[in-house]
Amino acid sequence: MTGPGPFFLDEIFFVVMPYLAFIIFLLVSIRRYLTQSFTFSSLSSQFLENRQHFWGLVPFHYGIIAIVTGHIIGFLIPREVLAWNSQPLRLYVLEVSAFVFGLLTLVGLVSVIVRRFTVSKIRMVTSTADWILFGIFVVQILSGLYVAAFHGWGSSWFAAVATPYLWSLLTLSPDIAYVTAMPWMVKLHIVCAYVMIAFFPFTRLVHALVVPNPYLWRKTQVVRWYGIRRFASGRPGADRKM
Numbered sequence: 001m002t003g004p005g006p007f008f009l010d011e012i013f014f015v016v017m018p019y020l021a022f023i024i025f026l027l028v029s030i031r032r033y034l035t036q037s038f039t040f041s042s043l044s045s046q047f048l049e050n051r052q053h054f055w056g057l058v059p060f061h062y063g064i065i066a067i068v069t070g071h072i073i074g075f076l077i078p079r080e081v082l083a084w085n086s087q088p089l090r091l092y093v094l095e096v097s098a099f100v101f102g103l104l105t106l107v108g109l110v111s112v113i114v115r116r117f118t119v120s121k122i123r124m125v126t127s128t129a130d131w132i133l134f135g136i137f138v139v140q141i142l143s144g145l146y147v148a149a150f151h152g153w154g155s156s157w158f159a160a161v162a163t164p165y166l167w168s169l170l171t172l173s174p175d176i177a178y179v180t181a182m183p184w185m186v187k188l189h190i191v192c193a194y195v196m197i198a199f200f201p202f203t204r205l206v207h208a209l210v211v212p213n214p215y216l217w218r219k220t221q222v223v224r225w226y227g228i229r230r231f232a233s234g235r236p237g238a239d240r241k242m
Helices: 006-035 051-076 078-085 088-118 120-124 128-150 154-170 184-202 204-209
Strands: none
Touching: 006 154, 006 184, 006 204, 051 078, 051 088, 051 154, 078 088, 078 154, 088 120, 088 128, 088 154, 128 184, 128 204, 184 204
């Protein structure tokens, strides 16, 4: 008895999975927003521990934003990206910059995982979904760095190969011929992206869907402590502003 052939697996991973992932993403995100809108939050643990939080979240956010932006640019204007890469120096600058931002993302993610694992207060509020999410991120980032290191000029082949494949999905006429010949690590990177999209609405990542515009103009919040404070003199302290 023989197992499914490579073409069948390619159909599953690069035709069925992307549509299934986006359907799950849309339906669960909408349902969660309508029924549990208060959960559209990053559930930040900054109040529990801040030093490692800063050195983890800051590089992670800067790195991931730069990487995602680069992918979006390659998807929207592939011809311009290829024209930019026609000059070797500009190609080198783009490739090195992307790799550095990938490393920055990895450093931030490792710091976040270490913080979640070593700080007991943070470990107690870390859910199973968080650990699964961290695992998906690790695979995604490491596979991306591997592709950048061993399958060079990723910005060019993304614009020339991955972009037509993604547009074929968007126009409901999937053409997997663009990706079937790609190295297995590239395929893993693509499949992992679909897994992340499907898992996205079940995690704290949904806060990225809500743009916090009011934070730009709202008044500073006043926080009051209503507990009784006792100073060295033993006198009860009054409520105070923070």
